[in-house]
Amino acid sequence: MTKGYDSLDFRVRKSLMYRKSTHCLSVLTLNLHYVQSPDERVTASLKDKRLTGRTLVAYKDTISSVEVVAKKIFEEHEYKVIEGLVIDKFFRQFFLTKSRNFQKRNSKGKLLPRILRVGKSENLLIKDFLRNCVTEMDLRRLLRFYGEIDATISQGGAPDLFVYSPKKESWFFVEIKSISDSIGATQWNWIAVMQKNLPRRTLLLRILPRSGQLHEYGL
Numbered sequence: 473m474t475k476g477y478d479s480l481d482f483r484v485r486k487s488l489m490y491r492k493s494t495h496c497l498s499v500l501t502l503n504l505h506y507v508q509s510p511d512e513r514v515t516a517s518l519k520d521k522r523l524t525g526r527t528l529v530a531y532k533d534t535i536s537s538v539e540v541v542a543k544k545i546f547e548e549h550e551y552k553v554i555e556g557l558v559i560d561k562f563f564r565q566f567f568l569t570k571s572r573n574f575q576k577r578n579s580k581g582k583l584l585p586r587i588l589r590v591g592k593s594e595n596l597l598i599k600d601f602l603r604n605c606v607t608e609m610d611l612r613r614l615l616r617f618y619g620e621i622d623a624t625i626s627q628g629g630a631p632d633l634f635v636y637s638p639k640k641e642s643w644f645f646v647e648i649k650s651i652s653d654s655i656g657a658t659q660w661n662w663i664a665v666m667q668k669n670l671p672r673r674t675l676l677l678r679i680l681p682r683s684g685q686l687h688e689y690g691l
Contacts (some may be wrong), residue, residue, distance in 0.1 A: 474605060474606070474607055474610055474641045474642055474643060475640065475641055475672075476643070476644045476671075476672035476673045477498060477500075477591070477640040477642075477672060477673070477675040478642045483691070484569045486642050488609065495589060497647075497663065497667075497674060497675075497676045497678045498672075498674075498675055498676070499677075499678060500675055500677045500678070501673075501677075501678045501680060502545070502617065502677065502678070502679050502680070503679075503680050503681065503682045503683055504529045504530065504531055504541065504679055504680075504681070504682065505529060505530040505681070506527065506528070506529055506530075506651075506681040506682075507528040507529060507530050507535055518609075525652075527650040527651070527652060529650070529679055531544065532544075538648050538649075538650045539555075539556070539632050539633070539648050542633060542646065542648050542677055542679065543555065543633060544557065544670050546633070546646075546683075549610050550639055550640065551635040551642075552597065552601075552635065552636055552637065552638075553633055553634070553635050553636045554597050554598075554601075554633065554634040554635075554636075555632070555633060556630055556631065556632045556633065558597070558688045559630045559631060559633075559634050559645075560627075560628070560630040561669075562598060562600065563618075563630075563634065564618060566598055566632070567614050567615060567617075567618035568618045568619070568621075568622050569619050570583075570586065570614070570615055571615040571622075572619075578586065580657065582608055583611055583612065583615070586602070597648065601643065602629060604638035604645075605636045605637070605641065605643050607636045610643075613670055614670070615670055615671035616669050617666065617670055620665050620668075620669060621662070621665055624651075624661065624665060625658065625661050625662060626666070628658050629656070629658035629659045629660075629661055629662040630662060631645040631646055631647045631662065631674070632646060632647055632648040633645070633646040633648065634646070638664070643673070644672070644673045644674050644675055645670075645673060645674050645675070646676075647659065647674070647675070647676050647677070647678050648677045648678075648679065649676065649677070649678050649679070650678075650679055651680050651681060651682075652676070655676075657687040
């Protein structure tokens with residue numbers, strides 16, 4: 473079986489456990505510069521309407537939302553990244569369809585070769601993930617997971633990122649939070665189902681201000 477978030481090898485300031493109800497999440501905390509002053513780079517970034525009203529952070533030559541910066545960081549460390557919209561739409565549709573099909577057939581034997589032979593129009597990243605980073609056990613757990621998601625959660629709540637690395641033989645979901653964010657009820661429902669079916673595959677990434685900025689946020 474492939475690895476989960478324990479494959480992460482880049483340095484962080486601290487690693488801790490985040491507890492809520494009966495769920496236990498592993499948390500990665502990164503301290504970056506929160507952008508407040510409207511300098512030229514920020515003005516240029518805000519031309520992207522999707523960033524209006526969002527928390528902006530600076531990372532190397534990038535000023536953007538915490539989700540965009542997190543994506544860049546994972547890509548720098550040889551992970552391929554699938555973003556939340558694809559997770560919520562294509563991932564869910566793909567694995568749910570396969571889950572229903574194989575449940576109806578009561579399939580035995582290996583499922584992965586059969587799944588890879590179908591779905592020519594599927595998202596290319598999903599195909600790449602299946603071909604290069606999934607074992608038979610991984611696949612069966614994903615199918616079982618999405619089957620339960622379909623039965624318990626109508627829509628929304630999907631994590632922000634799905635990251636995988638064939639080189640590290642690793643894949644996991646990432647929920648990203650800035651200092652002003654908290655995990656909502658629907659997100660906790662997703663997390664509960666993930667922790668049950670996909671152990672060590674859910675990481676909470678908290679991007680917080682650097683220590684010199686903490687007083688600006690009333691901490």
